[in-house]
Amino acid sequence: MKKCPNCQVDVLDNWSVCPLCESPLETTGQESPPTSFPEISLRFNRRKVKQSLTLVSLLVVLLFFVSQSIWRFQFFGLEFVLFGLMTTWIMVLVLIRKRRNIVKGIVYVLIIFSLLSVYFDYIFGWLGWSLTFVIPTLCIAALLAMFVVIQVVKIDPGDYILYLQLAALMGFVPFLFIFMDWVVIELPSWVSIIFSFLMFWSVLVRHGKAIWNELGKRMHV
Structure with a gap:
């Protein structure tokens, strides 16, 4: 002592x-x-996790087909949507197992998948598909995984501040790609930016009280 x-x-x-x-x-x-302080278990309901993931996956696929039927775009196909959903499922499973440091788990998975995509893009004769499609898709998948985990796992209020920072990062990276003119098609990056904006404000609105209380404690206000 x-x-x-x-x-x-x-x-x-x-x-x-x-x-x-x-x-x-x-x-x-x-x-x-x-x-x-007593050790508090981070509990979650496996059935609720599966239901939330299934609902999110169906909504994303439905949104893709509805958008394609309205605008008839050929910017990216269903394979990128399915890749993003697969990544979301993997991220959620990893985060549930490492749920005492969810933000670190998201960053690790995101970095690993991003580096792999850039590497394969490079060795197959750099076409830019990793920056144009894969990394924005990974950012969207990370945001969806974070959204699902927040809904089903009881977490410490201070973690919401980290979620806000991560959501802002998920929007900054694709914006940087657009600003530096590193992408062939801007749509996937803009979709990631919009998802980041919505995630940031949804966390801030829903858990704003806990966030401000935690900031007050850290700043001794």
Whole structure:
């Protein structure tokens, strides 16, 4: 256990400075408990996960066919939609298993798939399909996976701040591709940007109170 020489209070956990006055702590001879907070299990319902994923997948496929019937675009085919949905399912399964650090899991999966797509695009004679189609599709899949996980897993309120940051990143990357003129067709990147915008504001509106409370705690307001 550690003690603050200034405040004369005992401090639990792995603090190196006093959380009240920020003075260096002194180590006492008493043994401290491993944590001052109880371990809270992150519970989820497997049936609800499957139902949510199935519903999202059907809606995305339906939206693709409806959009294609209205605008008759040939920018990307059903294979990219199915690839995105497959990635979404993989991400959700990974995140459920690593649900104590969901944001890190999303970033790891996103980086691995992105690097693989860029690598295969390069070795097959760079056509730009990795930046034009695959990475924006991966960003959309990450946003959908994050949305599903938020709905079915009870998480710490502070994690919503990380979700906002990740949603903003998912919109910034495709916007950078467009700004640098690295894409052949801009539509997939714009779709990813729109998804990012909607995800950002949906999290902010639905969990705004928890987010502001957490920001207040971190900023000591």
